[in-house]
Amino acid sequence: MKLLSNLLGPRQAFDGGLFLRDYKAITARRPIEWLHADGPLHIPLSVRADFPVTPVVDVGDRVIRGQRLTIPDTQAGLPVHSPISGHIARFESVWSPFDGAVPGIVIDPDGRRDAVPPVQSWADESVIGQLVEHGVVCPMSRQPLHTIIREAVRRGVSELIVNAMETEPYLTADLRTLVEDAGRVVDTTSELADALSAVRAIIAAPFRHRHVMKRLLSDAAGRMVEVAVLPDPFPQCHPHLLIKSILNREVEPGGSPLDLGVVVLPLSTVRQAAEALLDDRAVTHVLLTVAGDAVDRPGTYRVPIGMPIRRIAESIGLTGPVRQAVIGGPLTGIPMRDENAVVTIDMTAVLLFTTTEQVNPVDCIRCGWCIEDCPIGLSPPDLVRLESRATVNSIEMSHLRACIDCGLCTHVCPSQLPLSQTIKSLRDRFDGGEADRETGRR
Amino acid sequence: MSQPNWIAGPQSLLGAPPYRLAGNTHNHILRAWLGAASIIAACGVVIFGLRVLEVLAGAVGGALLTNAVVALVTGKKITDQALRATLTGVLLALTLPALTSWPIALFGAVVSILIGQCLFQGWLQPALVGRIVTQAAFPGFLSVGGSMLLSPVLTPGHMIFGDIEDTERIVDYRGWLESQESTTHDAYLIQKPVRTLRQFAQNQVKPNADLRYTPLLRDLLPPWSDTVFGVVPGGIGETCTVMLVIVGLYLIHRGYLRWQLPLTVIASAALTVSILPVEVANDYRWFPALEVEQGRAVGLAYVLFHLTTGQIMLTAFLLAGDVVASPMRAHGQIIYAAFIGALSIFMRLYGVLEGECYWSVLIMNLFVGTINRQLRRPVLGMEPPSDD
Numbered sequence: 001m002k003l004l005s006n007l008l009g010p011r012q013a014f015d016g017g018l019f020l021r022d023y024k025a026i027t028a029r030r031p032i033e034w035l036h037a038d039g040p041l042h043i044p045l046s047v048r049a050d051f052p053v054t055p056v057v058d059v060g061d062r063v064i065r066g067q068r069l070t071i072p073d074t075q076a077g078l079p080v081h082s083p084i085s086g087h088i089a090r091f092e093s094v095w096s097p098f099d100g101a102v103p104g105i106v107i108d109p110d111g112r113r114d115a116v117p118p119v120q121s122w123a124d125e126s127v128i129g130q131l132v133e134h135g136v137v138c139p140m141s142r143q144p145l146h147t148i149i150r151e152a153v154r155r156g157v158s159e160l161i162v163n164a165m166e167t168e169p170y171l172t173a174d175l176r177t178l179v180e181d182a183g184r185v186v187d188t189t190s191e192l193a194d195a196l197s198a199v200r201a202i203i204a205a206p207f208r209h210r211h212v213m214k215r216l217l218s219d220a221a222g223r224m225v226e227v228a229v230l231p232d233p234f235p236q237c238h239p240h241l242l243i244k245s246i247l248n249r250e251v252e253p254g255g256s257p258l259d260l261g262v263v264v265l266p267l268s269t270v271r272q273a274a275e276a277l278l279d280d281r282a283v284t285h286v287l288l289t290v291a292g293d294a295v296d297r298p299g300t301y302r303v304p305i306g307m308p309i310r311r312i313a314e315s316i317g318l319t320g321p322v323r324q325a326v327i328g329g330p331l332t333g334i335p336m337r338d339e340n341a342v343v344t345i346d347m348t349a350v351l352l353f354t355t356t357e358q359v360n361p362v363d364c365i366r367c368g369w370c371i372e373d374c375p376i377g378l379s380p381p382d383l384v385r386l387e388s389r390a391t392v393n394s395i396e397m398s399h400l401r402a403c404i405d406c407g408l409c410t411h412v413c414p415s416q417l418p419l420s421q422t423i424k425s426l427r428d429r430f431d432g433g434e435a436d437r438e439t440g441r442r
Numbered sequence: 443m444s445q446p447n448w449i450a451g452p453q454s455l456l457g458a459p460p461y462r463l464a465g466n467t468h469n470h471i472l473r474a475w476l477g478a479a480s481i482i483a484a485c486g487v488v489i490f491g492l493r494v495l496e497v498l499a500g501a502v503g504g505a506l507l508t509n510a511v512v513a514l515v516t517g518k519k520i521t522d523q524a525l526r527a528t529l530t531g532v533l534l535a536l537t538l539p540a541l542t543s544w545p546i547a548l549f550g551a552v553v554s555i556l557i558g559q560c561l562f563q564g565w566l567q568p569a570l571v572g573r574i575v576t577q578a579a580f581p582g583f584l585s586v587g588g589s590m591l592l593s594p595v596l597t598p599g600h601m602i603f604g605d606i607e608d609t610e611r612i613v614d615y616r617g618w619l620e621s622q623e624s625t626t627h628d629a630y631l632i633q634k635p636v637r638t639l640r641q642f643a644q645n646q647v648k649p650n651a652d653l654r655y656t657p658l659l660r661d662l663l664p665p666w667s668d669t670v671f672g673v674v675p676g677g678i679g680e681t682c683t684v685m686l687v688i689v690g691l692y693l694i695h696r697g698y699l700r701w702q703l704p705l706t707v708i709a710s711a712a713l714t715v716s717i718l719p720v721e722v723a724n725d726y727r728w729f730p731a732l733e734v735e736q737g738r739a740v741g742l743a744y745v746l747f748h749l750t751t752g753q754i755m756l757t758a759f760l761l762a763g764d765v766v767a768s769p770m771r772a773h774g775q776i777i778y779a780a781f782i783g784a785l786s787i788f789m790r791l792y793g794v795l796e797g798e799c800y801w802s803v804l805i806m807n808l809f810v811g812t813i814n815r816q817l818r819r820p821v822l823g824m825e826p827p828s829d830d
Binding site for chain 2: 014015016169240241244250251252253255310313314318321322323324325326330331332333334335336337338339351353356357359360362365366367368371372374375376377378379398399402405407408410411412413414415416418420421
């Protein structure tokens with residue numbers, strides 16, 4: 001029976017999804033490496049373009065690692081800290097892949113390792129205070145963690161799910177964290193569950209990499225934290241599907257997990273929170289998977305915020321010129337958009353490829369692969385057909401809203417049609433008109 | 443260390459997710475199917491001789507020619523559908539007997555492309571449309587020497603290069619290898635096993651005292667191994683069961699054929715033939731699979747003969763699973779395949795039509811739209827979650 005469950009894995013809890021070839025063989029075995037700043041860092045002044053901040057340093061000042069560079073002007077904002085010790089060279093605009101050109105600060109490293117000592121006063125500070133102090137952000141949704149917790153506490157939460165699934169190809173940052181830092185993940189998860197006053201705290205981990213889970217399981221033994229080892233078809237890592245798989249509840253189209261009293265946090269947030277809560281250190285470095293066939297030495301690297309991606313590529317080594325640069329996973333990431341983009345706090349991966357996909361779309365042949373693989377149960381060809389329509393009815397609108405933009409339909413389409421891109425643009429097009437007629441929600 | 447152009451150009455920084463595709467294009471699918479069909483056609487050449495190439499040339503040539511004419515008339519590029527047309531031509535040739543003359547094959551290909559591929563695009567399996575229309579238009583092309591019952595196969599030692607038309611009627615056929623010495627001709631002329639099975643089900647085979655299955659299996663049908671290796675009369679691609687299974691597994695491995703479909707066709711056919719009665723002296727005996735005579739499980743042998751003769755295997759692995767004309771979802775394909783298997787056996791046992799599997803595929807093609815509509819998936823969060 002054990003052999004059988006080892007071979008077959010746990011039962012898949014949602015229809016659709018696809019077991020992708022994951023290209024993690026090399027990177028999953030490489031330990032996390034530090035990538036030190038060997039040149040000026042270009043740090044955005046604010047973690048998000050819409051958070052106003054005030055700089056507290058001036059040109060020529062010497063700063064040390066962990067020292068504040070800016071303080072937020074609003075309650076939702078976050079401070080930004082210096083990742084290295086060095087001198088402020090100048091203020092100039094830097095390119096963030098998410099926000100475009102934003103005001104930034106350039107620090108020249110002075111080669112020393114001075115850092116702000118941990119305050120060790122954590123007994124008398126609240127978790128939320130610590131999170132604000134050290135600038136913890138939730139990647140992808142790009143929301144500061146303390147605002148997520150405040151909102152969640154206000155609406156009431158029963159479950160906290162930590163998402164360590166990482167089912168997209170190439171990405172290994174979460175996997176390496178589980179291998180090297182499983183105990184800290186468990187500790188931080190229970191701290192966050194306390195702060196949320198959640199009834200259950202669950203860490204979702206992929207069955208494909210179950211051999212590294214043994215340590216996680218032994219660390220979690222006897223704790224309040226449960227470990228759910230799930231089958232890992234893409235996109236099991238999406239919050240809605242995690243809730244479906246673990247709790248068998250369904251988020252309604254366009255809704256959020258909070259509607260069901262569930263908070264889903266990516267492991268990268270927990271990783272940042274661990275630094276803030278356990279080490280009392282500001283978040284100044286991010287864990288980046290640098291992979292793709294253009295990268296000579298792919299792996300997981302701890303990179304200071306503000307390091308130009310070009311410098312990362314040069315210090316790791318390239319096998320050839322990069323023809324496609326992606327921030328995030330190969331199915332859901334965003335394009336790099338500018339050659340001089342820098343590492344920001346909400347990045348988890350940089351993928352550099354020597355090829356772009358050459359697509360040559362032909363007519364739909366009605367093979368049904370997209371329908372079979374859609375994790376939500378949508379029919380992408382039917383939705384794409386709405387393109388010629390001026391209005392949509394409420395059912396079609398909720399279908400458009402239910403799409404989670406996983407990109408799987410485009411990925412598998414043998415006719416190479418841009419299905420997910422079209423669905424996304426249709427949702428943007430119709431969402432405006434629909435919002436007025438509905439009850440003003442969203 | 444520093445590379446002056448690490449980004450190849452401004453377009454490297456653009457794009458929309460997903461950035462990586464699975465890489466199975468329509469052309470890959472067609473090429474894999476064409477390769478699979480060509481292997482079966484090659485088996486046909488080995489079993490039925492070089493005469494098969496004439497049929498293949500007629501069918502493929504007709505298909506490509508019609509495709510070119512259609513492309514010219516509609517103003518599309520000829521190469522768009524050329525691969526698809528070639529596949530249709532080869533599949534059509536696989537369903538035809540080796541003795542078909544090339545103009546008939548060409549006619550079938552023209553009908554396939556015009557009606558199956560252009561008029562009912564994506565609704566009917568085009569090769570089968572051509573096959574059925576050809577059968578209706580030239581009822582004589584299936585017969586040899588005026589008899590619909592007999593059909594040739596090359597003898598051992600005369601494979602590939604033997605003349606399929608130089609035949610000798612073998613009355614007391616003991617199997618492909620056993621009858622070797624008794625003939626000086628290139629080909630045996632014997633009854634198609636599937637016809638024998640139909641006669642048996644319709645009570646046209648005389649029982650030997652109280653033994654009914656034993657005479658059929660021992661005297662009238664070739665050995666079962668012959669039907670597996672394909673050295674029995676039939677269509678060019680219908681007989682070689684073992685190769686059909688191999689190319690089917692290849693298509694399944696590539697992901698271009700869902701394993702549920704051929705498995706369900708075969709399982710459903712086996713189940714149907716195990717249950718449906720055979721006529722014995724104005725009486726119907728149900729569950730023939732359970733028959734035992736003299737301690738031998740003759741019923742099971744009867745079922746196995748039904749599976750490996752005729753067109754079941756060709757239908758299951760190459761014709762029914764066509765990406766375009768089969769239902770979209772695996773659930774739908776199971777229903778579709780179950781009906782194909784059951785209908786084929788039903789028509790074989792009690793029908794009069796030649797090509798029963800082809801008819802059942804075309805009939806089920808008509809219901810593909812309905813099956814697709816009935817098997818819509820529930821959208822996450824829009825229906826109440828199920829209890830399990």
